[in-house]
Amino acid sequence: MAEKQLRRNLAVLPIGTVMKLTGQTARQIRYYETQALVFPERTIGHQRMFSLNDVDRLLEIKDYLAEGTTMVQIRQIYQKKADRQRDKQLSDEKARRLLANELLSVGGLVGQRSTISQSSKLY
Amino acid sequence: MAEKQLRRNLAVLPIGTVMKLTGQTARQIRYYETQALVFPERTIGHQRMFSLNDVDRLLEIKDYLAEGTTMVQIRQIYQKKADRQRDKQLSDEKARRLLANELLSVGGLVGQRSTISQSSKLY
């Protein structure tokens, strides 16, 4: 019981759902997009589709605004967070590369892969 | 990182999303509803809204049909599952009642409640 979960970055929610989930108006949500605070995807017909991560961020934005934080400041907060994230990615990458070299020079066993079960790829 | 999850029975997905998630056509999904295999909720404007549980069930239905199982049979399968579930609910209920009585007759400490954190109720 209780197994598969929705990938948090999968854009599946229309704006109406997001309104209910966040208590924000469509006007607000769309405005936050123009301010580069959230980045919903679009359907072929241009309708916004949000992920759970988007919803979380909107809830955070709500809190920030309630504290009096301005949107420019909020954007900067997320920008810095993204930068740190990017740096971490890079250093992790470097670490992995080093480790891989290490292993290669010793055992030569890189490239082994276990098969991935089908069900885990559904959503 | 990675905390809040979507309640699996919260109806938030429009039929278009469900189509993509299941690979079924709107026609099929709606027909399965007429056959009492899924029970999406409706918006005020009568549009179907599905939960993750609904999506799981639709994927199951897909497998059943591929095996040649008929919809009547599928409905019966779910019916029996629901019946067993109901029985279990009832016997659990009885067990809890007995336990509560037990505790009452000894300590008299029933009715204590811990507060529920706000965030856990968002979705």
Next chain:
DNA sequence: TGACTGATGTTATAAAAGCTAACATCAAAT
């Protein structure tokens, strides 16, 4: 104080997505 800005409301108009209902198809069962 008066103009400006930031955030949101409101309204109009158009397009996309969804709804029901009816008729069509087609393979499998009877």
Next chain:
DNA sequence: ATTTGATGTTAGCTTTTATAACATCAGTCA
């Protein structure tokens, strides 16, 4: 040869979403 079960297709209508423009209103600041 019919009937049945599952699905496709089409038409007409409703709901939801989109963009854009104008309105409001509180707070800031010269």
